[in-house]
Amino acid sequence: MIRNQMRLEFLSCSENVGLARVAVAAFASGVDFNLSDLEEIKVAVSEAVSNAMIHGYEGATTGTVRLSASLSDEALEIVVEDDGKGIPDVEQAMLPGTGSDPERLGLGFVFMKSFMDEVDVWTEVGKGTRVKLLKSLPGNGSHLANL
């Protein structure tokens, strides 16, 4: 059962990465996540939203990034979406250090995967990318979700 829900849409300019983090943290504040869980969720959101801006829209600040969050009795689910250039090879993109930019670590997906219990990516070249991040609620068997 969905306990709460929000959708946030913003322009792909880098000052909005902080907005996305803050909104998700406020949305999740009703849950008894511990501080370190909340920190990790913020990092994962930051990576997904930054990717939409840098890679999806290739730095253009006129794109729209959509973020939705919903809270059930089991998990916090966050979806980050862009209508950008898409990822030709997702499996390859999700490997550490395979990014295209020497100034970037290629660790965005690695962080998302280490900090969340589930990471799913849908993408279509020329259409956009959708990343789903799932964090089990405390006491909801987050170890199982890692299997």
Next chain:
Amino acid sequence: MIRNQMRLEFLSCSENVGLARVAVAAFASGVDFNLSDLEEIKVAVSEAVSNAMIHGYEGATTGTVRLSASLSDEALEIVVEDDGKGIPDVEQAMLPGTGSDPERLGLGFVFMKSFMDEVDVWTEVGKGTRVKLLKSLPGNGSHLANL
């Protein structure tokens, strides 16, 4: 010219009033509003969103509240919208102390008007209510907007 833009949608449950405040504060953080301006904007947003929940949706937590914010070179504009019951007599509703609930002050609109430079209301009974809140940017002649 629009410098930044966001849209936030959430369920009409009272824990989301804080989410709305936090999102607007983060969105406005790029502007050099002083602390007291930011506090006032947060109160105004809180009033508009609370009204949508209490009056628009009459306390039902299944309604959707939409908030949008945009930043131009001149002003921060915030719109709060609900698809609730609407206001039969807006002029009367905007007077202090005319609220329907003895537990409420009837000061929501008074706060919005004292803290923002412009407050506009569109409403249709049975359809919903839309409140536009405008705050001039520092150094942008906010005294003029009060004329």
Next chain:
Amino acid sequence: MGYEIRKEGDILIVRVNGEFDLHVADYARRDIDIQIRAQGVKHILFDLGGLTFIDSSGLGVILGRYRKVSENGGRAAISGAPPNIKKVMEISGLNRLMPFFVDCASAMLELG
């Protein structure tokens, strides 16, 4: 975050921390009214030293409790309100209904 309610003599002391908005108001109103009855207190003191935000929903709870104790010959007071909170209260006119004190102790002296 949240609020604490305690009794000293015939005064109910309500300390509200963090943000006093619609979300907190609904719970606080109910809990305070239960305690006013259960504890048989006469006066009420809102200790706002830990408050970071208030809007008309929070002010409504204070006004409602003021009315309640007044009907029974009691008094209400505010203590420790930070400047930004005080400003909102002044616009609401609440400061004309009940006295403001710098801290809990001086308010207790006056009410007690």
Next chain:
Amino acid sequence: MGYEIRKEGDILIVRVNGEFDLHVADYARRDIDIQIRAQGVKHILFDLGGLTFIDSSGLGVILGRYRKVSENGGRAAISGAPPNIKKVMEISGLNRLMPFFVDCASAMLELG
């Protein structure tokens, strides 16, 4: 919020406060590179004592500057990273490339 860049001897000290994300990264990268060239420094020290958040964009700036000074025989170090920041850095493996110090002074001793 933001960052401060200063020089001590042949060390460029970059203090980053608040949140080190994509938004800060773009400016910080450019400003640090300008100062590395202008000040003719050899080593770089990131003083992270005031940092509240970092993600891979912030870490990328640190890694890039590490590479830059390394190419010229210099060294890079981190000081004062709070526990949550340290954890993210450890997952990134950055701690295997450059030493961490509890504070700025001990890092200076080592680099200087």
